Amino acid sequence: MTQQCNASHGDQPAGPLAGIKVVEIASIVLGPLAAQYLGDMGADVIKIEPPEGDLTRSLGPQRNKGMSAVFINCNRNKRSVVLDLRIEADQRKLHQIVASCDVVVHSIRTQAARRMGISYEALSRLNHRLIYCHLKGFSDEGVYAGKPAYDDVIQALSGIASLQTSIVGEPRYVPTIFADKVSSLHAAYAVMLGLYHRSNTGLGQQITVPMFEAIAAFNAVEHLWGATFEPPISSMGYETIVKAARRPYATKDGHIAFLPYTDAHWQRFFEATGALELIEDERFCNYPARQKHFQAVWLHVTEQLALKTNAEWMSLFGNDMPIAVVNTLDDLLKDPHLESVGFWEFREHPSEGLLRFARSPFEMDDCPPSIRRLPPTLGQHTTEVFDEFGVETVASNQGGAAALAQP
Known part of the structure; x- marks a missing residue:
């Protein structure tokens, strides 16, 4: 080689x-x-x-x-x-x-x-x-x-x-x-x-x-779930996904992806939404509790996110929380991050004219x-x-x- x-x-x-x-x-x-x-x-x-x-x-x-x-x-x-x-x-x-x-x-x-x-x-x-x-x-x-x-x-x-x-x-x-x-x-x-x-x-x-x-x-990485153990100790399927609790959430003017994960993320969310009392709520206070009560957790998230626009939520959480607007395929062509890293490469083909390519997504220095x-x-x-x-x-x-x- x-x-x-x-x-x-x-x-x-x-x-x-x-x-x-x-x-x-x-x-x-x-x-x-x-x-x-x-x-x-x-x-x-x-x-x-x-x-x-x-x-x-x-x-x-x-x-x-x-x-x-x-x-x-x-x-x-x-x-x-x-x-x-x-x-x-x-x-x-x-x-x-x-x-x-x-x-x-x-x-x-x-x-x-x-x-x-x-x-x-x-x-x-x-x-x-x-x-x-x-x-x-x-x-x-x-x-x-x-x-x-x-x-x-x-x-x-x-x-x-x-x-x-x-x-x-x-x-x-x-x-x-x-x-x-x-x-x-x-x-x-x-x-x-x-x-x-x-x-x-x-x-x-x-x-x-x-x-x-x-x-x-x-598919088995997360969805093997309870069947990881033999005999199975619960049904297969990552619960918050297969029960559609996690999904893009409606806002006042569109949809966003929103996934607070750590305790610090949730505290930041409760502070921003004026619900500080939920930090001590036994359903919301830590990761195991939120997993056990995921339907109540994500119902609360759904209700809160509907109260503001995409821009308002991005302004509140854009730099310190897992959050993103829901792009359409057409939005990818002008996504500011993709533009800033030169993701789209343009080449002139002898017979096909100007073509757009998605560059290889990983980088190597040498x-x-x-x-x-x-x-x-x-x-x-x-x-x-x-x-x-x-x-x-x-x-x-x-x-x-x-x-x-x-x-």
Whole structure:
């Protein structure tokens, strides 16, 4: 694993994964987002696409065909190569590339991956140092093995959808691609751990990231609750959340998030609302009491917050209490904090014009993540990558990469 943190790509720092080559064989969000995280950290990501391209090239608003908003937000810092992996000749081309790479990230179901020549057994024979990360719906060891899975399916199975019943009275999906995005983070850090292990041992390995298990574990952190103990000592579910006691609260002119947590926070709240006597109330006097009587506690909060405007509450508590206005999605574009830290980055794309990107949310002093390549058009780098890896490009009447390669 090479370290080239002082190198750069244009005017951008190279990042901590500089020198690492990643092959991505994935579409939609789960695999592409995981590979984009690696690309943001400096890896050279080669995105393998079928002749029709990643399905998300058509998902969402777009100025030009094949360059949609969702695709753009999951595919920066990558090079696009077209290969039809149903064709043996293109499988051989992929093998030539993988033989000289460090990581493969793919999200194709196990049986199909074997048919396409991209199983761990097939690729590790070409490269014993390969870190092979397989993202899938379910572990191949369980009874759901091989089932197709998208975000909706995993939200449903993991309990995320049923948790919304406390809010709307029936199961609903969280309105974001929750399972895909959380699982992609697991994949990115698992790959980095694999690379670290390889730096110590010289050995590659297979990594599997099953979405269902990832989101079930994620959900269990607080919601396992009484079932943490065996036999269970109470029902599952973090009570103040599943009973909808905690939520955005209505004010005179909008909604705010408000979460006094410590005794000092509550004393400050009672002082500001003229309810000092509640400091001694057995229901409110300390954290265990407030947990036991959470419904009375949050009813009082609800009644008080309705008496003032957002601005008045922010003026009272904005600097010393966990409190925030409830932003809309559009509000994020002008949020003063995001503006002050340069969260939104703007880049001029050769075909798509000016684009807005959310920068990588973490900072590193010496090897910061960055945007070095803009999202590619379909097959934009096929010829470039073939030349770099010495892949033969003899045209074939079978279709596949040679016919769609773009300079």
